[in-house]
Amino acid sequence: MPLKNLRITCVFAACALGALLAPVCALAQQTDAPTETPLLRFTDFFKLPMGSRGAEMTPALLRRDGQTVRLSGYMVQQERPATGRFILTPRPVRMSEHADGDADDLPAAWAMVYLDASQQDFAVPYTRGLIEVRGVLSVGRLEEQDGRVSWVRLQLGSDATRGMNAFEIANYLHAQKHLH
């Protein structure tokens, strides 16, 4: 899998360590996105308006199943984020899992984004604003470990966390453990 097709662009751009990591982010932004990778839109996921008995996948989504696609969206700010993955949505959503559980404001069209299998213990810091991810699309029902069911997933490659070197990750984890 070409590395250039599998990365989060500047996933660390707006974290609390923004100033420290600015050079890293700038470097990541200088790399042009490969234009040949098709762009998938959240509005392509399900037919709109929603049906009265559930969602219906569009041909545009189904024909990309298994392909490498680009997807732009907002990383959901989770109160209890899991390592190795995050949720991407077409609009910013914050989830107060402690107070609300799965009674959330997620639209039907959301995607679970997985880091590479070698990075499953990576805690991806929340990133503000739009990000674009590239990965292999997987469509269909999957029950996650915590019981949440995802219908659209994107598997990233190992270079997706470029800009998140060990030093950055250590700082992030430290910040999580010692909230200021």
Added chain:
Amino acid sequence: MIHTLLKNPPMLSRTGAAACLALASFGALAAPTVSRLTPPSELFSSGNAGPVIARFLPGQRFDLQATLRPDDAAKSITAARFSIDGRAVDAHVALKTCTSGCQGNVPANATIATVRAVSVNKPGIHTFSVTATQDDGQTVTASGNLEVIPLLTGGQKVKNIIIMLGDGMGAAQRTGARIVAGGYAQGKAIKPLAMDTFPVTGMVKTASLNSVVTDSSPGMTAYVSGNKNNNNEEGVFPDDTTDPFDNPRIEYLSEYLHRTQGKALGLVTTADVFDATPAGNAVHSSNRGAGTGIVDQFLDDRNLTGLTVLMGGGRKWFVPASTPGSARGDKTDYAFSATDAHTADIVKGWGAAPGRMDKDRDVLSDFQAAGFSYAPDKTTLDSLNPGKTEKLLGLFAHSNMNVALDKIDGRRNKARGVTGRVVDDYGLPDQPMLDEMTDKALAVLERQKNGFVLMVEGASIDKQAHNMDTERWLLDTIEFDRAIQRVQAFAAQHGDTLVIVTADHECSGAALIGGSRVTDARLQELVREGGSANIRDKVVGIYEQAGFPKYKMAADGYPETTDIDYRLLVGYGANSDRYEDLRTNDRPLQDSQQPFVKKEPLSIYPATPAARDVDGKFMVTGQVPGESAVHTATDIPLSAYGPGAWSFTGVQDNTDVFFKLAQAAHGVVLPANLFAPQRGAKK
């Protein structure tokens, strides 16, 4: 727990010949112990007779349970029996060993003894006990207490009970909605909220069983079970098992009044219907997140609760797992055993449905097969003839419904999303407002000859307060008050309906800190300049600088805009870190660090609290960790209208509300200390 028991020898006795040997060999600690006794009591946990924690109505059902621990890993518990006031409870005792299915801190040879669906009729404080026998003959006895609150002979029997539950709605949320919706003139409210016109108001203490800061589950269940639950748990007492559906149950108000008076139940919410507040009226689970099992239980136990109307969001739980977007799964479902008495007795004792691991179930169709008319949108809801609608299921969203501000913007064709309106972005352009849902619920429930219990929740007052999204919770409070108008009119017309308006807890520590000193245009300029010196110091008007913010209300009942000149300003005492620009959050400001802001798809929504308003660069340091504002332990107001309303004056525990509601349904009485005692009267 063992040591606390030993500190209170009157509550614990050991007998048997083997006990002597054990004492001789291993010292005084060697004996089986009772590490949990349910219902919870101070008598058991601390040895103090008060306060009495668990209280019930005469005949209200609950489960007895004890966790029993042998004194050695090689031993086991062979028998257990419960008694109340020294008299054996004549019911089957189910024994579950903890070889599997128990919490990690419970030894595998522990045993959980349970008796299902017990009740006590005689008012007063009762002592209940469990006596367990270990396989070496030793026994252990532990005791707790509970109270049965009498139902007094009263006057008018209230036919209908309506609970208006503004989730997270503290005094600030109420006041803020009043200022925005009604306005003030020279210190006087021009138009009060509907809830302001209720004749009786009291304060409610909201603590849960395990915290001064409750969440929405025990916040709701206290009102409708009379008992404290742990956070995240609904209609059950805590236990030591991992199964979220096997906990000791407490009979809900809906179940009690359906069983004893034939009343129906209606649940209306702007949240996903499986959420804690609606579920906390009808579902028994220690996991408020177990959506598959929760919606199944709504339907399957309707014969216990009388569920007749269910409206809100949450379609994702009702369609089979094979349907795209379905959230149904085995991890959030349940099935009771047909052979293991631990859960089989729930079915036998309570008459409850056994449940089934059935993620592929089409619950929506099952609701329809059970006689529920289904409304997926406002148009369908409006078209339903309540005179011909026996039961009603309304599922207007995939998860939570959109909030009032976004629904109203949708109706006004006001674009806040890239594709047009937020409701379009969600694919749900035809959602009803809460007052419209409430009207239909009342019209359907009105046909119930024995009356009904209706809970209507303004859910996103809380959810948007978590977000510290001031305008969205303000409009949701206004939406909620418009629903209160509807039930007040219903109650005024019928004369047999008691309405209470309250919250489960306060959220965010919201405070109305003043008013803006500048026009909105000037505020936008100051936001562009940024920093606290501009956004805070030049904007926030305190005391007389605040004046009286004046919002212009449109014909639809909501402000024409929330971005007025000299606007109302809100601060948050339970806030996380955030940036604030004091304006309505309708779109994120462009972030120069983000290279993709011009790309598809929906790029103009507000991000999370810490993310939005960032261009203003007015960082408000949070007092709580994490990303969102939190619930607070502050007392919340309760207002009451209709027969029985006087009961709710004063400062009361949230569990008191249950007994007052039940008393009203039994016959209205005035509270004992409502009037000053006459001179010379005996104390």
